[in-house]
Amino acid sequence: MFDGEVPERSKGADCKSVGLAFEGPNPSLSITEAFQTEGLSVYLGVYMAWYDRGVCFECQRCGHCCGGSPGYVFLSDEDLEAIPAYLGVGKDEFIASYCRKVDMGSYSQLSLVEKEDYDCVFLTDKGCSIYPVRPLQCSTYPFWPYVFSDRALWEAEGEECPGIGKGPVHAADEIRGKVRATLLHKVKTIVDAEVE
Numbered sequence: 001m002f003d004g005e006v007p008e009r010s011k012g013a014d015c016k017s018v019g020l021a022f023e024g025p026n027p028s029l030s031i032t033e034a035f036q037t038e039g040l041s042v043y044l045g046v047y048m049a050w051y052d053r054g055v056c057f058e059c060q061r062c063g064h065c066c067g068g069s070p071g072y073v074f075l076s077d078e079d080l081e082a083i084p085a086y087l088g089v090g091k092d093e094f095i096a097s098y099c100r101k102v103d104m105g106s107y108s109q110l111s112l113v114e115k116e117d118y119d120c121v122f123l124t125d126k127g128c129s130i131y132p133v134r135p136l137q138c139s140t141y142p143f144w145p146y147v148f149s150d151r152a153l154w155e156a157e158g159e160e161c162p163g164i165g166k167g168p169v170h171a172a173d174e175i176r177g178k179v180r181a182t183l184l185h186k187v188k189t190i191v192d193a194e195v196e
Contacts (some may be wrong), residue, residue, distance in 0.1 A: 050151040051175055057142065058167020061127050064160060065141050067119030072102055072111040073137055080110070082133040098122075106187035111187040121176035136185050143170075 003041060073084075084094035098121055101108045112135070113121050129140070147157050158164035163166045 002029050051148060051154070052172045053152065054167055054169040054171045055175065056167055058163050060163045060166070062162055063119075063123055064162070066123040066128065066138070067114070067117065070114065070118050072109075073120060073135055074102075075099065075110045075112065075135055076185060076187055079133075079135045080188060083130055084137075086130055086133040107189050136181065140178050140182050141151060141176055144182050145179050148175065148179055 013063070040094055080094070081092055083098075084091050087094065091099070099110050100113050102111050115121060115123075120128070122134075126181055128134055142154075142157055142161055154164070
């Protein structure tokens with residue numbers, strides 16, 4: 001295990017509740033330092049080497065990671081193009097109907113809104129209604145730096161996610177690629193009053 005505080009997980013292992021956990025809880029090596037020192041491969045290899053033999057995961061389409069507790073699904077510029085196009089609405093209409101501004105202190109970020117029960121606005125009884133264009137945060141779950149930073153965290157995630165431990169083995173290179181995608185993911189940062 002590493003030094004530093006591990007954020008508490010909410011019931012349901014929902015991918016919304018760890019929207020900011022893409023950065024992971026390891027204070028000894030920031031993402032910025034990893035990029036600056038060509039240490040990304042070290043960061044993804046040494047600190048996360050426990051999965052070198054791969055892990056089994058297959059989404060069960062259960063929706064546990066899509067709701068049940070409050071959280072955020074942060075959106076990138078790519079998400080803000082793909083999702084409205086898929087829904088057949090304009091970007092401004094999509095933002096007004098399906099998004100909220102989340103105050104992050106000195107800036108804000110754009111997240112999907114939630115239903116009253118904290119389920120994602122796009123979760124239906126048949127699953128995700130935008131599954132082919134779901135945000136990167138959703139499509140890479142559970143392959144996040146936080147979850148892969150320690151075997152115990154992966155195992156804890158497996159207590160909430162029925163897909164962990166099932167299905168095909170995902171090789172270490174594939175895992176590193178998905179984790180890297182979350183590290184490189186740029187969420188929409190809002191300046192001033194772009195969204196009210």
